Amino acid sequence: MTAISARSSGPFPDPAPAHRTTRVCGIPIGDFGLLASTLIALALGFMTFFGVTFLSIFGLMIYNGGGHHHVTLDTGYKFIALPAGIFVLIVSLAVLLGIWLHRKLTAH
Numbered sequence: 765m766t767a768i769s770a771r772s773s774g775p776f777p778d779p780a781p782a783h784r785t786t787r788v789c790g791i792p793i794g795d796f797g798l799l800a801s802t803l804i805a806l807a808l809g810f811m812t813f814f815g816v817t818f819l820s821i822f823g824l825m826i827y828n829g830g831g832h833h834h835v836t837l838d839t840g841y842k843f844i845a846l847p848a849g850i851f852v853l854i855v856s857l858a859v860l861l862g863i864w865l866h867r868k869l870t871a872h
Contacts, residue, residue: 786863793863801860808856813849820844 785792796804820840828835 786867793860796860796864798861798864801864802857805853805856805860809849809853812852813845816848817841817845 785795787793817840821837824835824837824840827833
C-alpha cells in the first residue's frame with residue numbers, strides 16, 4: 765500500500781466539510797438562527813455590563829481610597845458600565861444578525 769492510499773483509507777478519513785461556516789477565533793458562528801443570534805448578543809451585552817461594573821466599582825474604590833476623593837459608586841454603573849454594555853450589545857447584534865442575514869440572502 766502506498767502512503768496516499770493508506771492515509772485516505774485509515775481510521776481517520778480526511779475531513780470534508782459539507783459547507784463552509786463563518787468562524788470567529790475558530791468558533792463556528794455561521795449556523796446560528798435568528799433567535800440564537802439575538803440571545804447570544806443579549807448575553808454578551810449583559811456579561812459586559814456586569815463585568816465592567818465589577819471592575820469599575822473596584823477601580824473607583826481604589827481611586828477614592830488612594831486619593832481621598834468622593835466619587836460615588838453609581839458612577840461605575842451609569843457612566844462606565846452602561847455605555848460599555850450598550851456598545852457591546854449593538855456591535856454583537858450587528859455582527860451576528862449581519863452574518864445570519866448574509867446566510868439567508870445567499871441561500872446557504
